[in-house]
Amino acid sequence: MSTPVTAGTAVERPYEIVVGLEVHVELTTESKIFCSCPTRFGAEPNSQVCPVCLGLPGTLPVLNRRALEQAVRAALALNCRIQPVAKFDRKNYHYPDLVKGYQISQYDLPVGYEGWLEVGDPANPRRIRIRRVHLEEDTGKSLHDQAPGASVVDYNRSGIPLLEIVSEPDIRSAEEARDYLMHLRQVMLYTGVSDARMEEGSLRVDCNVSVRPRGSDVFGTITEIKNLNSFRSVVRAIEYEAQRQWEVLSAGGTLRRETRHWDERREVTVALRRKEEAHDYRYFPDPDLLPVPLPADWVEEIRASLPELPGARRRRYVLDLDLSVRDADTLVGDPGLAGYFEDLLAAGAEARAAASWVLTQVLAWLNAQGAGIDAFPVPPARLARLLRLVDEGTISMTAAKDVFEEMVRTGAEPDAVVEARGLRQISDQAALLEIVDRVLAANPQPVADYRAGRQQALGFLVGQVMKETRGRANPQLVNDLLRQRLSSDG
Amino acid sequence: MPVTPDDVRRVAQLASLELDPDDETRLVQKVQQVVEYVDRLQAVDTAGIEPLAHPYAGSSTPMRPDTARQGLPVDEVLANAPDRFGPFFRVPRMIEEGQDD
Ligand SMILES: [Zn+2]
Numbered sequence: 001m002s003t004p005v006t007a008g009t010a011v012e013r014p015y016e017i018v019v020g021l022e023v024h025v026e027l028t029t030e031s032k033i034f035c036s037c038p039t040r041f042g043a044e045p046n047s048q049v050c051p052v053c054l055g056l057p058g059t060l061p062v063l064n065r066r067a068l069e070q071a072v073r074a075a076l077a078l079n080c081r082i083q084p085v086a087k088f089d090r091k092n093y094h095y096p097d098l099v100k101g102y103q104i105s106q107y108d109l110p111v112g113y114e115g116w117l118e119v120g121d122p123a124n125p126r127r128i129r130i131r132r133v134h135l136e137e138d139t140g141k142s143l144h145d146q147a148p149g150a151s152v153v154d155y156n157r158s159g160i161p162l163l164e165i166v167s168e169p170d171i172r173s174a175e176e177a178r179d180y181l182m183h184l185r186q187v188m189l190y191t192g193v194s195d196a197r198m199e200e201g202s203l204r205v206d207c208n209v210s211v212r213p214r215g216s217d218v219f220g221t222i223t224e225i226k227n228l229n230s231f232r233s234v235v236r237a238i239e240y241e242a243q244r245q246w247e248v249l250s251a252g253g254t255l256r257r258e259t260r261h262w263d264e265r266r267e268v269t270v271a272l273r274r275k276e277e278a279h280d281y282r283y284f285p286d287p288d289l290l291p292v293p294l295p296a297d298w299v300e301e302i303r304a305s306l307p308e309l310p311g312a313r314r315r316r317y318v319l320d321l322d323l324s325v326r327d328a329d330t331l332v333g334d335p336g337l338a339g340y341f342e343d344l345l346a347a348g349a350e351a352r353a354a355a356s357w358v359l360t361q362v363l364a365w366l367n368a369q370g371a372g373i374d375a376f377p378v379p380p381a382r383l384a385r386l387l388r389l390v391d392e393g394t395i396s397m398t399a400a401k402d403v404f405e406e407m408v409r410t411g412a413e414p415d416a417v418v419e420a421r422g423l424r425q426i427s428d429q430a431a432l433l434e435i436v437d438r439v440l441a442a443n444p445q446p447v448a449d450y451r452a453g454r455q456q457a458l459g460f461l462v463g464q465v466m467k468e469t470r471g472r473a474n475p476q477l478v479n480d481l482l483r484q485r486l487s488s489d490g
Numbered sequence: 491m492p493v494t495p496d497d498v499r500r501v502a503q504l505a506s507l508e509l510d511p512d513d514e515t516r517l518v519q520k521v522q523q524v525v526e527y528v529d530r531l532q533a534v535d536t537a538g539i540e541p542l543a544h545p546y547a548g549s550s551t552p553m554r555p556d557t558a559r560q561g562l563p564v565d566e567v568l569a570n571a572p573d574r575f576g577p578f579f580r581v582p583r584m585i586e587e588g589q590d591d
Contacts, residue, residue, distance in 0.1 A: 031558040038558040045577040046568065050561040066556035087543045088551075094506045096581040101506075109543070142584055152578035155567075280504055290551035291543045 015211045017242045018219060019177050020169035023184060024162050025194040026138070026202035027070045033137050033161035034061030034104065041200050045154040053137075053159035055099030060288050063088075067135060067161040068111075072294060072302050074163055074193040075112025075133040077309055078184075082299050086111050088135075088289040091281045097140035097153050105164075107283040110134035111294070117167075117187070119179040121325060122315040128180050129168040138162050163193070169208065169219065174238035178231050181205065182333070186310035189335055198229050205234055209241045211249070220245070221255035225262055225269055237262040241269045313338065321351035327359055336373035337363070343380035349387045357387060361404055378407050386414040398471055399423040427474045429481070432465070435473070436481045439464045450486055458482060491529065493522040 029039055035052035052059045075082060089107035115130035140155040165184065171177050185203060188194040196203040205228045210220035225241060228234045241260065248255055260269040308316075310332045317328035331338045337358060344354040362376060362383075369375065386407065390400045395418055403417045418424055426432055439461060440447055450457035458479075465478045498517045502509045509517065561567070564577050573580040 029556045031556050036554070036557065036559040037561045044564070046564050046579070047577070048561050049567050053561075054567065062554045063551055064556050065553040068553065085543075092504070096579075096584060142581075143578070144584065146578060147575040147580055149583060150573075150575065150580050151582070151584045152575050152580050154578055282504065285543045287544065290546055290549055293550050 013246075014214055015242070015246045016214050016216070017171075017173055017238065018169050018210045018212060019171035019174075019238055020208040020222075021165075021167045021171065021177060021180060022206040022208070023165045023167075023181070024138075024204045024206075025074075025165070025188055025196055027067055027161040027163060028192065028194055029064055029066050029070070029161055031064060032159035033064050033067045033135070034159055035059075037159065039160050041202075043156055046156065048156045049158065053099070054155060055101075055158075061104060061286075063289065063292065064161060068292065068294075069302065070161075070191075070193045071111045071133065071135045071163055072299060073191050073306070074165075074188065075115065076299070076303050077187045077191045077193075077306055078112065078115040078117055078130050078133060078165065080112030080115030080130060080133055082112055082294050083109050084294060084296070085109065086135075086292045086294055088286045088292070089283045090286045091136075091283055093281060095139070096151065097142045097155075097158075099140065099155065099158055103137060103139065104286055104289070105136035105283075106134035109291075117180060117183055118311050119176060119183055122318040122328070125315075126170075126176070128170045128176075131166045131168050133163060133165050136162050136164055169210075174235040174242075177207065177238055178235050181231055181234060182329075183310060186332060190307055190310050198231070201229065204229060207234060207238055207241075209238055209245070211242050211245045220249075221257055223255065223257065223269075224259045226259055226272075228262055233262055233264060236267055237269060240267065244269065317351075317355075321355075323352065323355050327355050330359055331355065334373075340373050340376070340380055344384050344387070347381040347384035349384040350391060353387050353391065354384070357383065361401065365408055377411055378404075382407065382413060389414055389418065393427050393474060394418065394425060395423050396425050396471065396473075396475065399425065423472060425474050426469055426472050427477060429477065432469075432473055432477055433481055435465055435468050436478065436485060439468060440482075440485060447486065458486075491525055493518055493525055497521070 026039075027033075031037060032039060032053055035050050037048045037050050037053055040048065052061060072082060086106060087109045088104050090102040091105045091107070092102045094101055110132040112133035113131065115133065116127045117130060118125040118127050120126045138157045138160040140153045140158040142151050142153050144151050146152045167180065171180055185196045188196040188203070194202055198204075207225045207228065208222045209225060210222045212218060212220045223241060223245070225237050228237055245255055256271075259272045261272055262268075263270050314328050314332045317323045317331060318325055323331070331341055340362070341354055341358045344358065345351060362373075366373065366376060383404075386400060386403060389395045389403075390397060395403065399418070402421070403414050403423065406412055406417045406421075407414060443461060443464060446457040446460050450461070461482055462475065462478050465473055465482070466475070495514050495518055498514055498521060499509070501521075502517075568574045568577075568579065571579050
């Protein structure tokens, strides 16, 4: 009962893929990391900038306390150790979207380090180590299709707080990379640190990819694929790049350590033009910012305020509640839905039945309405009551679905609907036996067929009883009674 | 450690500075002096001394609450821009992609 973490094709490959991921997530602060400009997405170009985030001379950065707190929160949720004193450094390079000629980032004393995130089957998870989690400011955004023959820059993004999460090269397939990203994204959502919307660029991924012969423990030459903006692109780009590297090596060629771009349309990676100079960011401590102590008691306060994290929840759903990995993933992946499921459990519903209802009936309604769980009109306690009516055999599953429809439509209590529509299941053996005998008498041919060994005739007879009772007969009981009657007297 | 003209040219390039040959000769000497000064500092025995990230030892960085305030009007933002295109800064075309080989 496990979803394989590695792609099926991995087995046939002569090589192993080695991947490390650098993920940038945008924090959910109201204001930027070092100035008070708003962080709202989609504003008019250059409408959310000030002298600080434009890098004008004479300005000084002042750290946003909430951004720091969110960084610690995320680092803790990723099982990191927290630096007692963090500091900010300057990463120096020149690019039009970088206003000051340096980016304020963290070099040797990041907020968090030595963490991990579990992926794969909760019964047998793989632990991907996290090297570091650090805070930095985002750059502006360059656009190349606005002005003819030129590029243009919008600095609204300049100074938006980012968290960079760097994994160790522990990922062994494109699928595992996706799995890691899915779990990382869930951690961001559960902790409220980021809304992690890839389509809005609030979660961006750089992949470091290399290959090596299966069984080798030596690392190959790494290429970096920059700025992937969907899980699908990540998977395709890693698959493509690994295959390309292996073909170069198999043909006796050598690989260059280089940065490559994923061409979404052609589905290939392309080398970025190599700059004359090697990258040399000449990091040094930013003299505009003093060291940032992260006192242990404050850190522990933040740790205590963490909710149940997606990894723990997933483990509990699979190992304790016996849900399938797939169902657990769907629930955990939607915190609202998972919350509703938790409320059902609290109201006494049996876990597997509750998961099944949430993931079929409830989800179908939400999808049809294009609504979130907040808009779902049936309170958990009321749905739990309906589940109980099924569990106790008071109504059939078929009837329960009708009751559910009505509850959603009218907000009625399940018991009231059952009574009003006479849906109470007939579990009275004597009453059912009478109907069974009537059906057997009226259908001599199917009875003969069944006795001649044609099992499917039983289905027809069950159907007849259900019809007689307008669907209210307990199907299991009908089955038992029919078999009993058909085998006893010939 | 002797500083070479190559070192100076590399640092200049990283800093996006254009140097003429006279500048280069002069800067080789200047940078040599700085490096020698640092060499002297390196000779100091710092074993057992806490690394110092900032001269204001003991103080910590001031912080601000997370409240947003509207920035500058776009015309003021672009007032000093050498070139603009509507609400954008216009810059020389940046071509990122090269040919695969
Ligand atoms: Zn600003």
